[in-house]
Amino acid sequence: MTEQQPEYVWAYADEVPKRGRTWLIVGLAVAAVVIAALVFWLFLRPGAPLASATATPSATPSASVSPSASASATESATPSAAPSEAPEPSMTPVTTPPPPVDPSMDAFRGQVGGWLDDALTGLGIVEDSRGQEAVAVVDTLRADAQRLGERTAPSSIASDWQEGVRTYSERLSALRAAAAAGTSVSVDASRSSVEALRELVGL
Structure with missing residues (x-):
């Protein structure tokens, strides 16, 4: 009597590799790189149009400060010149000498x-x-x-x-x-x- 040979049956696993999730991760990584490159191109690289546009407001206040500084210098110089002017003779108080003291x-x-x-x-x-x-x-x-x-x-x-x-x-x-x-x-x-x-x- 011959031995019964085991029968090999191919069985597929229940879990199928989820290739869609892998592609999603790769897509997000590529999108992040693209966004980073776009930000560098618009804001960070020298000569970028948006970088020069953002620098303009910072330069404007510095230009507006200089007239105020010159005005303050002019105002500070004007009062300092006034005391150096000689007083008018009419402003000199007239003092009468004290009466002579009666000696003993x-x-x-x-x-x-x-x-x-x-x-x-x-x-x-x-x-x-x-x-x-x-x-x-x-x-x-x-x-x-x-x-x-x-x-x-x-x-x-x-x-x-x-x-x-x-x-x-x-x-x-x-x-x-x-x-x-x-x-x-x-x-x-x-x-x-x-x-x-x-x-x-x-x-």
Whole structure:
């Protein structure tokens, strides 16, 4: 009795390779490459029409900034030039000097005491001198008399002081004229004027 040989049967698998899905993936990849190439062509490559169009708005604001910068420079330069201009004379305030301070008698005595002492000494020299020597001494005494008149005396003796200095100056002028003429001179009148001034200030 012969053995029964196994029977070979060809069976097809249930799953059929899905070639449509493969083509879909390949198509999407190709589309992505095409889109990337198109974007590079339109936007990224040098000289692209859309790239120059997008660059134009960015250049316009930079051009519009320069007039504002020049205007701000002009405005900043204009105020800086104004302070350098000299003010008009009419704008200068007119200030009145403060009234002179009324000095005390002690302070005034200290100011004029030296000149009054020199007056007595100078008159003694004039009395013993002749000619130009006497004239030179009298000129010195007259300069001192002018300084005495320029001092501000206390209000209590101001009028008497000015009157006494005026009298002393007039007598010195007469004394100089006599000394210049070479005639004999008398210093008594000038000396009495000096003594009156010294008594007025308490010397």
